[in-house]
Amino acid sequence: xxxxxxxxxxxxxxxxxxxxxxxxxxLMAEVFERLRQPAVVGEILAGVIIGPSLLGWVQxxxxxxxxxEFGVIFLLFNVGLETKPQSIFNVGVRATLVGVLGVIxxxxxxxxxxxxxxxNFAEAMFIGAALVATSVGxxxxxxxxxxxxxxxxxxxxxxxxxxxxxxGLLILSLVSAVSNGGVNVISLVQTAAAAIxxxxxxxxxxxxxxxxxxxxxxxxxxxxxxxxxxIVLCLGLSVASMYIGVAAIIGAFLxxxxxxxxxxxxxxxxxxxxxxxxxLVPFFLVNIGMQLDLSIFKDSSVVVLAIVITIAAVITxxxxxxxxAWGMRWREMGQIGIGMVPRGExxxxxxxxxxxxxxxxxxxxxxxxxxxVATTIIAPPLIxxxxxxxxxxxxxxxxxxxxxxxEEFSRIG
Amino acid sequence: xxxxxxxxxxxxxxxxxxxxxxxxxxLMAEVFERLRQPAVVGEILAGVIIGPSLLGWVQxxxxxxxxxEFGVIFLLFNVGLETKPQSIFNVGVRATLVGVLGVIxxxxxxxxxxxxxxxNFAEAMFIGAALVATSVGxxxxxxxxxxxxxxxxxxxxxxxxxxxxxxGLLILSLVSAVSNGGVNVISLVQTAAAAIxxxxxxxxxxxxxxxxxxxxxxxxxxxxxxxxxxIVLCLGLSVASMYIGVAAIIGAFLxxxxxxxxxxxxxxxxxxxxxxxxxLVPFFLVNIGMQLDLSIFKDSSVVVLAIVITIAAVITxxxxxxxxAWGMRWREMGQIGIGMVPRGExxxxxxxxxxxxxxxxxxxxxxxxxxxVATTIIAPPLIxxxxxxxxxxxxxxxxxxxxxxxEEFSRIG
Numbered sequence: 001x002x003x004x005x006x007x008x009x010x011x012x013x014x015x016x017x018x019x020x021x022x023x024x025x026x027l028m029a030e031v032f033e034r035l036r037q038p039a040v041v042g043e044i045l046a047g048v049i050i051g052p053s054l055l056g057w058v059q060x061x062x063x064x065x066x067x068x069e070f071g072v073i074f075l076l077f078n079v080g081l082e083t084k085p086q087s088i089f090n091v092g093v094r095a096t097l098v099g100v101l102g103v104i105x106x107x108x109x110x111x112x113x114x115x116x117x118x119x120n121f122a123e124a125m126f127i128g129a130a131l132v133a134t135s136v137g138x139x140x141x142x143x144x145x146x147x148x149x150x151x152x153x154x155x156x157x158x159x160x161x162x163x164x165x166x167x168g169l170l171i172l173s174l175v176s177a178v179s180n181g182g183v184n185v186i187s188l189v190q191t192a193a194a195a196i197x198x199x200x201x202x203x204x205x206x207x208x209x210x211x212x213x214x215x216x217x218x219x220x221x222x223x224x225x226x227x228x229x230x231i232v233l234c235l236g237l238s239v240a241s242m243y244i245g246v247a248a249i250i251g252a253f254l255x256x257x258x259x260x261x262x263x264x265x266x267x268x269x270x271x272x273x274x275x276x277x278x279x280l281v282p283f284f285l286v287n288i289g290m291q292l293d294l295s296i297f298k299d300s301s302v303v304v305l306a307i308v309i310t311i312a313a314v315i316t317x318x319x320x321x322x323x324x325a326w327g328m329r330w331r332e333m334g335q336i337g338i339g340m341v342p343r344g345e346x347x348x349x350x351x352x353x354x355x356x357x358x359x360x361x362x363x364x365x366x367x368x369x370x371x372x373v374a375t376t377i378i379a380p381p382l383i384x385x386x387x388x389x390x391x392x393x394x395x396x397x398x399x400x401x402x403x404x405x406x407e408e409f410s411r412i413g
Numbered sequence: 414x415x416x417x418x419x420x421x422x423x424x425x426x427x428x429x430x431x432x433x434x435x436x437x438x439x440l441m442a443e444v445f446e447r448l449r450q451p452a453v454v455g456e457i458l459a460g461v462i463i464g465p466s467l468l469g470w471v472q473x474x475x476x477x478x479x480x481x482e483f484g485v486i487f488l489l490f491n492v493g494l495e496t497k498p499q500s501i502f503n504v505g506v507r508a509t510l511v512g513v514l515g516v517i518x519x520x521x522x523x524x525x526x527x528x529x530x531x532x533n534f535a536e537a538m539f540i541g542a543a544l545v546a547t548s549v550g551x552x553x554x555x556x557x558x559x560x561x562x563x564x565x566x567x568x569x570x571x572x573x574x575x576x577x578x579x580x581g582l583l584i585l586s587l588v589s590a591v592s593n594g595g596v597n598v599i600s601l602v603q604t605a606a607a608a609i610x611x612x613x614x615x616x617x618x619x620x621x622x623x624x625x626x627x628x629x630x631x632x633x634x635x636x637x638x639x640x641x642x643x644i645v646l647c648l649g650l651s652v653a654s655m656y657i658g659v660a661a662i663i664g665a666f667l668x669x670x671x672x673x674x675x676x677x678x679x680x681x682x683x684x685x686x687x688x689x690x691x692x693l694v695p696f697f698l699v700n701i702g703m704q705l706d707l708s709i710f711k712d713s714s715v716v717v718l719a720i721v722i723t724i725a726a727v728i729t730x731x732x733x734x735x736x737x738a739w740g741m742r743w744r745e746m747g748q749i750g751i752g753m754v755p756r757g758e759x760x761x762x763x764x765x766x767x768x769x770x771x772x773x774x775x776x777x778x779x780x781x782x783x784x785x786v787a788t789t790i791i792a793p794p795l796i797x798x799x800x801x802x803x804x805x806x807x808x809x810x811x812x813x814x815x816x817x818x819x820e821e822f823s824r825i826g
Contacts (some may be wrong), residue, residue, distance in 0.1 A: 012655035014479055021649040026641050033634035066427055066476050145636065221446035223558065224691060228439050235432040242425035271681065275688025278637060278696055279644055 017058045018067070018283070024050050033313070038380035040141050043282055044373065047289020064283060069248060071165045071284030072137045074277040076249040077234040079140045080256020081263065081273065082149050083158060083407065084288035087209045091156045098156055098324030099163025102340050105320035106131035107171065108318035109312040114364065117305055122179040123364060126354040127174045131313050133168040135344025135376065136161035136360070137249065137284065142380045143339070148387055153325075154334050157339040160321065160374050164340070165247050172350060173245070179359045191245055198244050199254065206258030214262040226263050227272040233258070247346065268379065284345070291348050292373045304361050306367035310374045317341050317375075335386045342378040347372030428475050430471045431480070431696070438695035451793035453554050456695055460702020464585050477696060484660060484697030485550045485758065487690040489662040490647040491576070492553045493669020494676060494686065495562050496571060498620045501670070504569045511569055511737030512576025515753050518733035519544035520584065522725040527777065530718055535592040536777060539767040539784065542588045544726050544783045546581040548757025548789065549574035550662065550697065555793045556752070561800055566738075566745050570752040571666070575732065578660050579608050585763060586658075592772045608659050612667065615650065619671030627675040640674050640685040646671070660759065697758070704761050705786045709779035719780035723787045730754050730788075747801045754792040758787030 024046040032042030050057045058064075088095070114124035134288035137160065143154050173191050177183045210217075217225050234255040241251030263269045296302045322337030350367040354360035360368075437459040445455030463470045471477075501508070523544035527537035549571065556567050586604050590596045623630075630638050646670040654664030676682045709715045735750030764781040767773035773781075 011478070011482060012652060015482070015648065015655065015661065016652045018479075019645075019652050022648055023645050026635060026645055030633055039635060063476050063479050066431075067425070069424060069428065220443055221444045222439060222452060227688070227691065232432075232436050232439055235428065235435055239429045239432050240426060242428065248428065268684065271684040272688030272691060275640070275685030276692045277691045278685065279642065330485045 009324060010374045014061075017061075017064070020050055020057055021047070021064070021231075021286045022282050025286050030110075036386055038136060039140050039145065041283055041377050041380050042223040043285035044289040044377055047286035048292050048294075048373070050286070051290030051292065053292050053294040055292075058290065060287065064287055064290075067280060068287035068345070069284075071280035071282070071287075072251040073234065073238050073279075074249050074273070074280050074286065075137050075141060075284065077230070077256040078251040078273055078277045079144060079149060079158065080253040080258075081230075081260050081270065082144075083155070083257050084260045084264075085257050086204055087150075087155050087208045088203070089282040091152065094325065095156050095159025096163050098160035098321045098336055098340070099167065102160060102321035103132050103164060103171070105316035106313060109316045110309070113305075113309055113312055117364075119361075119364065122175075122359050123354075123361070125175040125178055126350070126360050127309070127364055127368065129168070129171045130342070130350040130354065131309070131316070131348050131371070132164070132171055133160050133343060133346035133350060134164045134317070134340045135342045135346045135372075136164075136340075138344050138376050138380065139339045139383060141281065141285075142383050143387065145388060146384070151335075151387075153328075153335040153339070153387075156325065156336055159308040160324070160336070160340060162199060162250060162253070165346075166199065166234055168346070168350075169195055169246055172353070176353070176357065179357060194244050195246050198241070199246070199250060202251075202254040203257065206254060207261055210258050210262045217262075224268070224272060226259070226266055226269045230255070230259055230263070230269065230273060231276070280377055288344055288348070288373060288376060290368055293366055293369055295372060296363070299363070302363045302366055305363060306370040306374075309367050310371045310378075313343060313371050313375050314378060319406075330345070335383075338379055338382045338386055338413055341382075342376040343372040344376045345372075347375075359386055427474075427476060430474075430477075432478070433463055433470055434460075434699045435695050438699050441697055451555050451797055452558065453551055453698055454790050454793050456698035456788055460699035461705050461707075461786070462702075462730040463699070464703030466703075466705050466707040468716070471643045471703065473700065477700055477703075480693060480696040481700035481758070482697075484693035484695070484700075485597065486647065486651050486661050486665040486692075487686070487693050488550050488554060488697065488819070489666040490643070490669040491686055491690045492557060492571065493666040493671075494643075494673050494683065495557075496568070496666075496670050497673045497677075498616055498670050500563075500568050501572045501616070504565065504572055508569050508572025509576050511573035511734045511749055511753070512580065515547070515573060515730055515734035516545050516580045516584070519726060522729045523722070526718075526722055526725055528667060530551065530777075532777065535588070535772050536767075536772060536774070538591055539590040539763070539773050540722070540777055540781065542581070542584045543760050543763040543767065544722070544729070544756070545577070545584055546756060546759035546763060547556065547574050547730070547753045548575045548755045548785075549577075549753075549755050551755035551789050552752045552796060554694065555796050556800065557795070559800060562825035564800075565754070566741075566748040566800075568736065569749055573737070573749070573753060575612060575663060577664070578663055578759075579605075579612065581759070581763075582659055585766070587767070589770065604658055607657050611657050612653070612659070612663060614668040615664075616670065617680040618652075620674055623671050623675045628640050630675075637681070637685060639679055639682045642666070643672055643676070643682065643686060644689070672718060701757055701786060701789060702768070704782055706779055706782055709776070709783060712776070715779055716774045718776060719783040719787075722780050723784040723791075725792060726756060726784050727754055728807060744799065745812045748796075751792055751799055754795075755789040756785040757789045758785075760788075 025043040028042035028046040029039035032039050049251040051056060052059055107128040110128035111124045113125035121179060139157060143149050148154055170192050173188055174183065217364055223229055236254050237251035237255040238248035242248050295307060317340050318337035321340040322333040325336045351365050357366045438456040441455035441459040446454050462468060465472055520541040523541035524537045525728035527540035532540060542634050552570060556562050561567055583605050586601055588594065630642055635641055650664035650668040651661035655661050705813060709719060730753050731750035734753040735746040736751045738746040764778050768778045
């Protein structure tokens with residue numbers, strides 16, 4: 001039988017690795033839930049444990065990257081499904097302020113830290129850019145699990161994350177151009193215009209279009225028409241976003257938001273989508289953890305750099321976004337500030353671009369990677385604390401404005 | 414912005430291809446439903462159209478292969494969830510007879526056709542082996558969509574498919590050994606024993622174990638414990654199957670069957686699993702269609718060979734399996750016979766192994782590929798006709814023993 005095995009051994013190995021990722025993620029999720037800690041942190045740590053840093057059972061690969069991308073895409077699609085466009089427009093000005101302030105402070109801090117560590121101009125610009133981008137998926141996952149996506153501060157975080165991503169794109173474009181020796185202002189303006197036009201257009205028109213087409217969608221002969229249209233639209237807008245230059249998750253979020261009103265009462269559609277999300281999200285979380293390279297700890301100077309960058313990343317984002325919420329209650333400012341802290345996969349991608357362009361040195365790359373994973377692990381417990389208005393410590397929420405539709409059945413399903 | 418784009422352009426291209434596959438599959442499913450034809454056929458033809466044969470928009474790749482494998486794994490997991498072990502054991506003898514006769518006739522026919530076309534001994538053995546293996550996923554998809562998985566003939570088909578897969582494995586091992594110059598009888602017996610022991614053990618013990626653990630599973634802290642355990646078990650047993658040498662879908666089916674009783678009343682778990690399946694199955698179906706190589710039609714002698722092999726594959730499986738059901742009603746014999754006809758991905762894999770070992774010539778490879786795709790397209794409409802006891806032509810079933818749990822909500826979700 002060796003021949004038959006040999007023919008399928010590659011597939012079997014890939015499936016084995018994906019099984020290990022899923023099983024490790026869920027085991028750690030259970031452990032962390034029992035410790036009253038956020039399950040996401042457990043799943044990210046599962047990646048650290050089984051990844052190259054520690055056990056080395058699974059290595060990052062192209063297939064894992066695609067599944068991870070699918071995971072965060074469906075996560076944001078799901079969040080979009082529970083977000084009516086009006087609820088984001090209502091907090092638009094506030095979200096813009098939060099987004100802008102939350103971009104400026106981390107960029108400046110990153111720039112000067114790199115300069116202080118003898119980085120050159122291009123390098124410093126890149127480190128600044130790497131500190132900018134928020135990974136809203138992590139926060140959305142924690143808030144969704146708590147059933148708090150409907151809170152006003154959650155809405156502001158989601159809106160600010162969209163602004164943050166567009167600004168991050170522009171900064172990255174600018175920084176890449178600088179490091180390539182020339183800034184083409186026209187090209188930059190075009191990029192900005194395309195990104196903003198796409199986002200605003202889909203946000204404004206998408207929902208109305210789907211609402212108007214809803215009766216026709218119901219008439220489709222194929223099974224589960226709203227779910228089917230939803231996943232097609234989700235992938236389609238994700239791809240469109242990538243070609244325009246913003247993150248795929250922006251498109252996925254907009255796709256979900258476009259369908260939010262038409263599918264509000266459609267529990268089946270929500271359950272089907274949840275199934276896809278729950279299956280794919282572990283690959284996203286574990287993949288983040290697998291990026292961590294603990295070998296940087298062999299060089300104590302890099303350790304110091306990594307810790308300084310991480311502290312700066314947490315404080316500047318927290319303060320910047322918190323200040324953007326000036327005038328709201330302290331607790332709300334804190335909620336918004338901490339919700340924007342995770343850098344996750346976005347920080348990792350920026351660092352990888354910098355490395356592949358030869359702009360940043362390995363020590364900066366390692367430090368930024370550490371920062372991206374560390375902020376993603378630090379934030380969720382603090383999010384839980386600041387959003388949890390129930391202080392009796394039983395771990396149950398009683399301040400939720402509206403429970404997540406999934407919450408009701410998540411104990412048994 | 415070209416730099417930023419360039420860094421993510423590979424991912425964007427992959428996502429674009431996956432989007433095209435999904436959108437094309439669902440468009441064709443809608444068209445075929447309107448023509449009152451099975452949606453699966455539309456989705457397979459979508460693969461023929463967008464694949465290398467015609468438009469060339471998407472090429473088979475490793476990532477698509479993994480997603481396709483996931484698709485058929487979850488498809489069989491879903492089928493298993495609706496199949497209590499006892500219902501398979503009850504038809505065990507009949508299923509074995511159907512499986513065995515349905516293996517012998519196609520093998521003999523394939524062998525002699527290859528000999529008639531001047532194939533050598535090893536080649537003829539391989540063509541025989543390629544005609545053996547049934548792809549039960551296609552039939553299960555059609556019957557599940559009609560809500561007929563609970564019929565006795567459906568159970569016999571599922572049981573026979575398991576037998577068929579194990580026999581197919583043994584034949585393939587034997588044939589591979591012969592083409593490598595030596596048959597190791599001990600190794601063959603070990604392979605057979607391992608495959609049978611694994612299948613019987615999981616089928617007998619799995620369900621009891623899960624039923625006994627059910628109260629503890631409900632106590633788990635992580636969200637949706639049954640669904641989570643289900644997908645972990647599904648992937649785990651699929652991987653185990655592959656290492657033992659049977660197809661991953663056997664493990665997935667056994668995993669579903671093990672959970673069938675414990676989750677019988679758990680609609681949420683079924684909906685979540687359906688979501689994953691509905692998202693992934695199109696990749697499985699489109700990938701089958703993409704394997705078709707229409708360029709074989711440039712050589713008329715290959716066309717004749719392909720057509721002869723296809724006709725033989727349909728008739729021998731239909732007659733062999735139908736005879737295995739001797740003593741049942743004519744309609745039931747026909748249902749079982751036609752249900753075993755699709756060769757799909759299993760025939761393709763056998764042909765690929767033969768080609769990679771250098772045992773079969775390209776003309777035989779092309780002809781077997783054609784047979785695998787053609788049987789998969791021919792069978793579903795005939796399955797619909799033979800299982801559809803309602804003859805008034807309105808396309809609705811009224812002979813269903815029990816409607817699929819998904820049926821009730823599939824119109825709107």
